[in-house]
Amino acid sequence: MTHNATDTLLRQLGWLVQAPALLPCSPFHDAGHLLQRELQADPALLHNAATQLQAHPSPRRLGLIFEQWVAALVDASQGLERIASNLPIREQGRTLGELDMLVRDLRSGELWHWELALKFYLATAEQWYGPNRHDTLARKAHHLYQQQLPRSRSDMARAQLAEQGWEVHGQALLTRGRLFYHRAIPPSGVKPNPGHERGWWRATDELDDGLWSIIERPCWPTPFMSDKGTNFVDRATVIDYVESHSRALMVTGPHHDQPGFIVPVSWPTP
Known part of the structure; x- marks a missing residue:
């Protein structure tokens, strides 16, 4: 990888850690705060994560690139441990869904279920649409808050995690992206993080x-x-x-x- 490509990757990882959340994390926790804590504790975090990323091909899909960046930051950190990624939760052979990431905070010993989202939405008077017009912010927010994040609290997930000796302490959200405005009044409904x-x-x-x-x-x-x-x-x-x-x-x-x-x-x- 060229010097310019390495520099770009370092800046991209820096953006991921420092950028504002796209969506409010409450009532869940903000996984970004843990990444910011790790960067403050270890200024070499971005460089070490970039080195890991350079050893692997980059995915084509933007969402998978984002997941790869987050995984590299966690793996390169001193205070976090990635226990699992894209962990399927199954019931009688049927997959109910996945947990994006299980991350242990080595400082507290707590195990966290992280959900990740990198999204871009355009404002119309009716709602926020993605560049793919079938994707909307309302649909994504509902899926995150009502399905993805609570999934690790379900009896099925808790039992499956317990088989591995894992007990999830809580759920954390990591969202990044950008909202694009037109002359129309932004749609009501889902309220993004004010600092997006x-x-x-x-x-x-x-x-x-x-x-x-x-x-x-x-x-x-x-x-x-x-x-x-x-x-x-x-x-x-x-x-x-x-x-x-x-x-x-x-x-x-x-x-x-x-x-x-x-x-x-x-x-x-x-």
């Missing part, structure tokens, strides 16, 4: 003239770290791509100090 990272979005018929830098999906978490020197495109090219492919495109560009999404005129209607 922000961006903007426009339909192709609202796009300003000028040169735009396309942000590829692996760089969505840290859009200003992408190589903007080689992929500037003009307004007409952006519009043609977005409309012909009928997909949202993340960009940085003139007159904006935040990243944005360009979406088809018909969006979010299929």
Whole structure:
């Protein structure tokens, strides 16, 4: 891996640890606080985690990349131990769901069930939609708070964990990502963490003239770290791509100090 790639990875891991949560953690705990504690205790944490990551190929899916980053940070830390990842909970041979991660706090001895989410949503008057319009913030929040996080409290999970000698002390949430605003009033319903990272979005018929830098999906978490020197495109090219492919495109560009999404005129209607 080149020096530039290593530097980018270090900055991405630093972003993961220090970035604000996307969603409120209450009534659960904030797993990010444990990662921040570990970085404060060991300034070499990011470098050690990056070294581990360089030994393995990066997944293609952004959610799996995020999981890999979190696992590397936990594994490289001095005060945390990753006990399991993607642990299936089964009943009579049927998988009910998975626990994203079991992490032991070596300082307290407590075993925590972590759930992870890296998400990007665009505000409309009705609700927050993902770039994949079938994904919404309301649906994801409900799944996290009502299904994923409570899963380790179920009798089935507790019995299965006890077979391994594990007893979960509590549940913790780690969410990162960005919410993108339009001129419309943000939707009611799910309330994000007030300090969340922000961006903007426009339909192709609202796009300003000028040169735009396309942000590829692996760089969505840290859009200003992408190589903007080689992929500037003009307004007409952006519009043609977005409309012909009928997909949202993340960009940085003139007159904006935040990243944005360009979406088809018909969006979010299929």
